[in-house]
Amino acid sequence: MTTQHQQVQTPTGTTPEAEPAREPRTGCPAVAGRSPARMAWNRIRRDKMTLVALAVTVLFMMIALLAPVLTALTGWGPITPDGKAIDPDTGNFPYGSLGGISLTHLLGVEPGTGYDLFARIVYGLRTSLLVGFASAVLSTVVGVLAGLAAGYSGGWVDSVLSRVMDVMLAFPQLLFIIALTPVIQNALQTNTHGGTDENLRLLVLVLNIAVFAWAYTARLVRGQVLSLREREFVDAARIMSAGRWHILLRQLLPNLWAPVLISFALAVPQNITTEAALSYLGVGVIPPNPDWGALLSDASQYFLQDPMYLFIPGVLLLILVLALNLLGDGVRDALDPRASRS
Template sequence: MMDGLSRRQGSPAARAIKRFRRHRLAVAGLVVILLLTLLALAAPLLEAWRGVDAEAVNLLARNASPSLAHPLGTDELGRDVLARLLRGGQVSLAVGLAAALVAAVIGTAIGLVSGYLGGRFDAVIMRLTDGVVALPLLPLLIVLAAADPAKLGLAPDLLPPEAQGVLRIVLIIALVGWTTVARLVRAATLSLKTRDFVRAAIAAGAGPGRVMRRHILPNAASPIIVATTLSVGNVILLESALSFLGLGIQPPVPSWGNMLTGALDQVWTAPSLAVWPGLMIFITVLAFNFLGDGLQDALDPRSEDH
């Protein structure tokens, strides 16, 4: 029994968890992310419990000060700021996580195939990656976000307008955000495909698809997880910037970015309307960055437990 316990404590997963727990900022970031996610998911329940509606307009209560009924006050249309912050968190967190995951899938597929096949294919793919990296990111996103899907031949009525806006931003950001993961996966693949266990699988008759899926991809998971976690914060910033410019999530759907846009005209008379969404963006991005740093240390096999 003691031998089994010792083996479990000495497993790579146990050591990674131990290293992660020592990274206090990463643990704090994880706690903050989980708390924000739970609050955002529970937004409808909290609104029903408090008897408020995030979309209810009350012009007689415009820019009201914090009170028991409205702990963070109301905005320029008399809507409850706390309820809209939580609703905006649903959208901003969903866009950040979804775009980061889609970009990770695209980058993983490109990097895996490019690194394994090598040769001219690898050279072409890497030059394409360099070209995407060299493009000015924010102006490119602004141009893509300003494009009308209907004029591009895409059916606009397949999804509700709210879902269309979220999906469009996710796809736009993912289409230019895959390069970091692609480079990391390619580098890991180039290293792993020369290992003995990969050569043994090839000698046993395993095809390229099976080798990449069963032998290379699981061993390249660490950089993928770290890069995806770190990219969530960047995606939230990009979504907020696009929404602030009026090209992201469109009202009445709240996001932290378009809440900042709505507060722009009230910044001198009601500065808290800009402070709260800005603070949420700052805290969330910081938490994801801390979490990514902690995962990087925890998943690095060269880290020492001392």
């Protein structure tokens, strides 16, 4: 008996469609595994609100990174006054309506100084994002290390670190930062002209915000480690004579990236708001560094005469913080498999 082999004829230049891989025993198509990161990204892609928040956040970050290019295109820097744009007969208020908005000054000019508001806002965005992200990174790193040490070590180490966390969480953060920022600034450095170094002030702000923010991450990580250290894979690592650092860095830490990422995503907008509040109160960023909080503080004096000076930076700050909060909520929902989704 002979066996006939049938060949499938296909048109010239085409390739027959490959069949999906099948299980050797059942003949069913094989199921491709997906990593937790890929599953989280798929959930984010299905959430339109999170995608919009992500797009807005990326847009703000690109504007901050391209601040020198954007201001070069407009021809005005953050500390380049335009005396022709303000009217000395009206108390140096901008010419025209809407705060002097024109093709020359896209968002108008500052009353009294003639600074281009677009340049001030763009460079102020860089300041806000720098302080927000830098303090969030520093507080997250310190919080993860403290949480790992407290949760895994237990005993007196856990007791001491837990009491320190309780004390830090009990502090009224904003009041202590207001009190400590000038003190630390004066203790570290005073420049040769008797003024304050604006770059050092940024460093002091980052350190002060991080000092009062790390306890939140540490408390979260400690709770996760207390649960993970009793799991079978940790016991197996101990049986195989794995060292403490191997268990902390290779066994526990990879299982903490989801809550740590969520904590970081939610800390950034909170730190930006704190920095803007400090600058509004006069203990944050100092000139010549532009800052949105300082802009709002100056604009409050001219609200009745020039409402756009207060409205524009206020609305932009609201949009930025709202987008970062929505993005943080979306990341939390995407990384939490127990979160309910429609």
